[in-house]
Amino acid sequence: MTITQLQYVLAVAEHQNFTLAAQKSFVTQPTLSMQVQKLEDELDILIFDRSKKPITITEVGKKIVEQAKNIVNEAERIKDIVDQEKGFIGGDYTLGIIPTIMPTLLPMFLKTFINKYPKVNLIIKEQSTENLIRNIEDGHIDAAIAATPLEVEFIKERPLYYEPFVGYVPNNHRLKNLDNLKPEDLSINDILLLQDGHCFREGVINLCKASKNYDDEHFQLQSGSFETLVNLSDEGLGMTLLPYLNTLSLDDTKKVNLKYFNAPSPAREVSLIYHKSELKIQITEALRDVISGIVRGAIAFQDVKIISPISK
Incomplete structure (x- = not known):
């Protein structure tokens, strides 16, 4: 049994297809299939039921896949230990960011981070909170920036700022x-x-529920971007709520329409989230330090009340 075999098993379990798993693992399909078959022969069991399309995982295979995740993670931790001992901050690092944060936050910190840590190959993906959580669990991303609290057992949350x-x-x-x-x-x-699907939307709904001004039975105009919401407001179709950082890029003709809340202002907590296994923690800490340092100067508000993105 080898780490490589376990990595191939995890790839097949994820994609439910040997050809696609081989492509994602950067090996030929015969090589991957042979190594998975070799492991099954060694254990004298079937991990995958190949008679079905897409292939399925057997009951014992499900237990092996879960254990394989732990073993592969622990093997990767060894490299982390060595990197930390040497003070090395580099290598591939995949960061997910939710759509309501990415357009405003990414331009603020990206150039500073890549200049300060040129050996880090930062891979950035825009995803919904639900997808981020799933990809953190599966090991497809190393960390994410999202609205918290999320109350997910295997995720660690480190607040970056309150918006x-x-x-x-x-x-x-x-x-x-x-x-x-x-x-x-x-x-x-x-x-x-x-x-639907945006956590900022859920935060606004929860704010209105807390204020007793909520009615499920009414017409709503909904959009996928804050820019569209502002334009719809200008057309007389209602008001909207924006995260503070999104207001900084508005032109002066639109900024006159901004109204701030009396203290404590409702706000969202924005955190760096990652798996409790803390793989690549040295890069995670470096990223957190850079973002916190930059955003702290952009948001002067201190007296805030956190509105959870989780529906209650």
Whole structure:
């Protein structure tokens, strides 16, 4: 039994196809199939049922796949130990970021990080929170930036910053004459929301539920981007809420429509999340230090109340 064989087993288990697993493992399909077969012969069991399309994992195979994940992770930890001992910060590192954070945060820290740590090959993927959690569990990404708390048993959360909600209120809206907003001023009936699947949307809904201004039975306009929500607001279709960093790039004609909340301002907690096994922790810590240092200066708000992205 070898680590390579276990890696091939994990690839087949993920893709349920020997050809695709071989492509993802950068080997030929006969080589991968032979090594998996060799392991099955050694253990005298079948890990995969090849009679079905797509192939399935046998009951004993499921137990072997789970153990293989642990063994492969522990093998990779050995390299981590050596890298940490040598003070080396480099190698491939895959970072996932949720869509409502990526456009504003990535330009703020990326150039600084790659200049400071040129030996890190940073691979960045934009994904939903649900996909990030699954990919962290499967080992396909090393860490992610998401709204927290998530309350996932195998994930460790390290807060990076707290980002206040800001109201975008057009001229014809009922709240236009207010100097500042309070959560109880909001009504879900005239707030434009992001589409389902965005955690910021869930945060806004939870804020309105907490303020008792929530009604499931009403018409909602929904969009996949904050820019579209702002434009729809300008057309008189309602107000919207924006994360603070998204307001920095608005032009002056739109910034006059911004309204801030009285303290404590509702806010989202944005964290660096990663598996509790803490593989590549030296890169994770370097990334956290760079992002925290940059964003701390951009967000001056301190008195905030965290709104969970989890529906209650």
